[in-house]
Amino acid sequence: MIHLNALDLSLAAVLVLVLAGLAARVQGRLAAQLLIAALRTTVQLLLIGLVLKALFAHVHLLWMALLSLVMLLVAGREVMARQHRRFTGGWGFAMGTLSMFLSSFAVTVLALVVIIGNQPWYAPQYAIPLLGMLLGNTMNGISIAMERLTETAWQRRGEIEGRLMLGQEAGEAVAGLRRESVRSGLIPIINAMSAAGVVSLPGMMTGQILAGSPPVEAVKYQILIMFLISVGTGLGTLAAVWGASRRLFDERQRLRLDRLRSVRT
Amino acid sequence: MCLSGPSGAGKTRLLRAVADLDPHQGAVYLDGTACVALPPARWRRRVGLLPAESHWWEDRVGAHFPGTPVAGLEELGFGVEVLDWPVSRLSSGERQRLALLRLLALEPAVLLLDEPTANLDPANVQRMEALLADYRQRRQAALLWVTHDAAQAARMARRRLVLANGALQQDAVRTGEPVPAARS
Numbered sequence: 001m002i003h004l005n006a007l008d009l010s011l012a013a014v015l016v017l018v019l020a021g022l023a024a025r026v027q028g029r030l031a032a033q034l035l036i037a038a039l040r041t042t043v044q045l046l047l048i049g050l051v052l053k054a055l056f057a058h059v060h061l062l063w064m065a066l067l068s069l070v071m072l073l074v075a076g077r078e079v080m081a082r083q084h085r086r087f088t089g090g091w092g093f094a095m096g097t098l099s100m101f102l103s104s105f106a107v108t109v110l111a112l113v114v115i116i117g118n119q120p121w122y123a124p125q126y127a128i129p130l131l132g133m134l135l136g137n138t139m140n141g142i143s144i145a146m147e148r149l150t151e152t153a154w155q156r157r158g159e160i161e162g163r164l165m166l167g168q169e170a171g172e173a174v175a176g177l178r179r180e181s182v183r184s185g186l187i188p189i190i191n192a193m194s195a196a197g198v199v200s201l202p203g204m205m206t207g208q209i210l211a212g213s214p215p216v217e218a219v220k221y222q223i224l225i226m227f228l229i230s231v232g233t234g235l236g237t238l239a240a241v242w243g244a245s246r247r248l249f250d251e252r253q254r255l256r257l258d259r260l261r262s263v264r265t
Numbered sequence: 266m267c268l269s270g271p272s273g274a275g276k277t278r279l280l281r282a283v284a285d286l287d288p289h290q291g292a293v294y295l296d297g298t299a300c301v302a303l304p305p306a307r308w309r310r311r312v313g314l315l316p317a318e319s320h321w322w323e324d325r326v327g328a329h330f331p332g333t334p335v336a337g338l339e340e341l342g343f344g345v346e347v348l349d350w351p352v353s354r355l356s357s358g359e360r361q362r363l364a365l366l367r368l369l370a371l372e373p374a375v376l377l378l379d380e381p382t383a384n385l386d387p388a389n390v391q392r393m394e395a396l397l398a399d400y401r402q403r404r405q406a407a408l409l410w411v412t413h414d415a416a417q418a419a420r421m422a423r424r425r426l427v428l429a430n431g432a433l434q435q436d437a438v439r440t441g442e443p444v445p446a447a448r449s
Contacts, residue, residue: 161286162320167310167371176322253305254286 001212013038055124064122068105068131075100075135079143085150085260087247095243096142103236104134107228115224133204133225134232137189141233142240145185149244150260152177160255170253174245181245185237189230196226267418268411270428276411277317279428280377283409284314295375313373317380319364321352329367337366340396342389357384362393369400376400378410382417394421 016038024031055063076097086092108131112121153160153174163173196202204225208218250256268276282289285300285308293300300308323329327348338345341362355363361384382390401408412418418425427435
């Protein structure tokens with residue numbers, strides 16, 4: 001593998017500066033946003049590089065658990081931040097985070113222990129990339145599905161209450177919404193799997209090839225990851241939609257949209 | 266029983282509370298059974314609410330009914346073919362009349378009617394009143410009817426309640442004497 005030095009990265013940075021110069025002619029704010037984002041990516045990635053370096057040097061379950069927890073909480077916050085209508089009282093954060101925990105962590109641990117079978121199973125070289133990819137994708141699926149559920153419940157409250165008035169159970173009254181929400185949460189990974197290799201070359205696979213892995217080995221890992229991501233996203237989305245649609249009703253099966261608060265994003 | 270009162274008096278809120286659609290204080294009983302003692306879906310099938318604006322979610326009218334034949338179509342001026350109509354082609358008056366039939370198909374023991382004849386022409390008001398009077402008679406049902414029309418209240422109700430600012434202002438029972446007109 002060819003190592004990059006500071007000069008190589010600086011050359012790429014100069015290209016970004018040139019782009020920022022061009023962007024400034026279009027809109028000053030755009031150039032500023034671009035530069036801030038470039039700076040953030042540099043600092044954040046360098047920091048995580050240092051963290052990973054330390055973790056690789058001190059392989060311990062405790063450190064892995066700590067990093068996983070931080071990743072999970074940040075992902076939970078991110079799910080909330082993307083909602084236009086959030087559950088009040090920490091329910092949105094709790095349901096999103098719990099669903100991600102159940103699905104991503106279960107699938108990651110299963111893959112590490114049963115499929116990859118490394119010793120120890122929590123070795124950071126495998127555990128961190130796997131968990132990161134699973135969390136990232138599950139987070140997307142859950143936030144899309146929850147957004148869809150709460151937004152549609154708000155728009156179609158007349159229909160939902162109309163069904164309740166005709167004596168339907170709450171679960172029956174939102175069955176259609178649940179289906180649509182789960183579907184919308186799963187569409188990104190279905191699209192990604194359909195287009196993989198034909199339209200797009202997935203990032204993990206290309207990364208492995210760049211690092212010198214034989215292409216067929218890289219492809220096998222990519223297939224594994226795609227399957228794991230679809231299972232993690234699917235389970236997480238189902239859990240989140242199930243929990244959120246129950247929270248939309250109270251114990252007397254009344255539609256409780258007062259449990260959502262609208263946020264401008 | 267008719268319920269009237271100025272806009273914002275709490276008429277609709279009262280109906281929604283009785284149908285157990287909103288959290289509320291106080292207790293509601295039907296034939297000695299408390300609302301909270303029944304599963305919510307069963308309560309709402311027995312205590313049917315007809316909202317001022319009805320909602321339709323299937324493409325076809327007939328898909329909203331539990332089965333055929335649908336009682337009362339003829340009495341409200343429809344033919345059976347209305348069940349095959351797309352919902353999108355219904356006028357507001359047609360929606361209102363069909364929403365009543367959809368509710369009556371469940372045979373509720375109590376009807377909560379939120380201005381059921383507000384969008385109707387006089388001929389259809391008459392049809393709806395006749396149908397409801399017949400249903401009340403046949404099912405021994407109780408009706409709680411929100412209306413702004415004092416003449417309608419006089420025709421349909423033995424007892425008249427007036428709400429204002431969320432509180433009961435007047436409770437009059439007709440005993441053959443003319444009842445003082447409710448403020449509307």
